[in-house]
Amino acid sequence: MPEKAEQEFAAWELAFFRILKVISSLLLRFMESATVIAIILILIKVGGVVKEKIYGPTGEQKVKKQQ
Numbered sequence: 001m002p003e004k005a006e007q008e009f010a011a012w013e014l015a016f017f018r019i020l021k022v023i024s025s026l027l028l029r030f031m032e033s034a035t036v037i038a039i040i041l042i043l044i045k046v047g048g049v050v051k052e053k054i055y056g057p058t059g060e061q062k063v064k065k066q067q
Helices: 002-055
Strands: none
Touching: none
16 A cells, blocks of 8 residues: 555656646746847847937938038
8 A cells, every 4th residue: 555655656746847847948948039039129229229320310321521
């Protein structure tokens, strides 16, 4: 009888750790994709700032005055 209880406990323990492994891998995958999305958004923001520096807020390219 005690052996059967130990086997059941071991089976539950194994199933529990498998579920934890799946959840952690899904979270890791989600975090990786969230990181990629954050990097893309940062690049878009930086690109917008650079574009505004070059073209100005009206969209016309700034021309250096020749002296």
